[in-house]
Amino acid sequence: MTVPAAAWEDLQRRLASLENSQQANTADPNRLNLVVFESHRDRLLAAFVMATGAAAVGMEVTMFFTFWGTATLRKRAFIGGKKSLVERAFGWMLPAKNSTKLSRMDMCGMGRMLMDREMKKKNIADLDKLIETAADLGVKIQVCEMSMQLMGIKREELIDYPQLDYCGVACFAENAANANTTLFI
């Protein structure tokens, strides 16, 4: 058949419009963002189980640590250095990675201890192992700069993690727009 010139132009226009809208929609179904706001050990475990599980099946995972979550990325709860009195108080009262508590049934550490024992017994990876796996699988960790500033947490206090980066709320917004799934934990 002979294609009418008008029909051909119409076709080109529709194709271009589809291609444009495809480029505008940048949300990748295989990207997962986790905003870690809380510092409870159960939530941290859930976050890292989801992060490593998703990364293991090929998803690109970014964890954004903010507010109380930021404090849990510290090697230990109390580190000296030039800090104001209030910053020292924050440092002392907030849990570091290994002193995080369960959100319920913690019972001054009893519940936590039982939970740890059950996890070991049943071959469920603990927090340290999960963080190691996350690093191996290329899970990115981003730390909220405003939270660090607010609580007076210094970069040298944070755990050693290969893909650790510092960022603000604009960077969070960009991540949210680029990934299909963003969870607030």
Add this chain to the structure above:
Amino acid sequence: MTVPAAAWEDLQRRLASLENSQQANTADPNRLNLVVFESHRDRLLAAFVMATGAAAVGMEVTMFFTFWGTATLRKRAFIGGKKSLVERAFGWMLPAKNSTKLSRMDMCGMGRMLMDREMKKKNIADLDKLIETAADLGVKIQVCEMSMQLMGIKREELIDYPQLDYCGVACFAENAANANTTLFI
């Protein structure tokens, strides 16, 4: 007009590329996933109100129960059978569906009782009614296998629900990639 062979081939290539990227982007705007992590009654109510509301307007809803949330799907808090001492302790301390507490103002059950009374008085569906409606509307419930294993919860302890299934973190990741919206509750 006569279509040049090169232009025709270019057209075919662009169409195929658009079709491929459309297939890769499987995130369905009409799918909603709810990850139920907590066991507080207010959060369970919120989860089931959102699930039934979304299902009522035609969305496909999947609820994924994990960690403390898993325990709330039990018929009752204590069920015998072959369990270790720690598993028994979990069973005894964690709330089953009808013994879930409010996250605030519970006041040993007083606040919960008042909330229940207000809901009844104002014709707001309670948890049992919401679960029934969810089942009628085809809301799927998936239970995290790792959580069941960790807390020693057996399948026969869970409520009777027509679309209840068991799954792991890989299944969660697939659901997240396939739905436009996933909430962590």
Add this chain to the structure above:
Amino acid sequence: MTVPAAAWEDLQRRLASLENSQQANTADPNRLNLVVFESHRDRLLAAFVMATGAAAVGMEVTMFFTFWGTATLRKRAFIGGKKSLVERAFGWMLPAKNSTKLSRMDMCGMGRMLMDREMKKKNIADLDKLIETAADLGVKIQVCEMSMQLMGIKREELIDYPQLDYCGVACFAENAANANTTLFI
């Protein structure tokens, strides 16, 4: 070249199919929904920091206040008028905007006071300033009608906000389907 009629028809069909599926997928990557369920000051701060941050980089932001979150939009905790005894109790026990507590380290207001002081000292905007900025940036606030009814909160008790609206779960479902990102806070 001469285009075969069958090939031309096939092309038209594929284009139409792509256009249909594009229209069905209405999830806008530049839209962000925040479901504010909790009434803790730290979560409110996080919600408004994300809302204003995202709006500042050009995203369209909608905040949906439900359950305990609804109560925090009140000007003050106790407002008279025709209320049942239980509604009065809710009004008295739930925090209004300026009496919200931290979810941890509140210590009867001590931690809150220190947090406020640190924020001021470090030039981090407080809740009142953030709400003002949100209004300026066109962040929409929607209040869950069922929660207002349940807790007996009247419209005149809520803060003055230019883009405040009332809506139900159907409206939440529509928002979720239309935005790429929805967070439950």
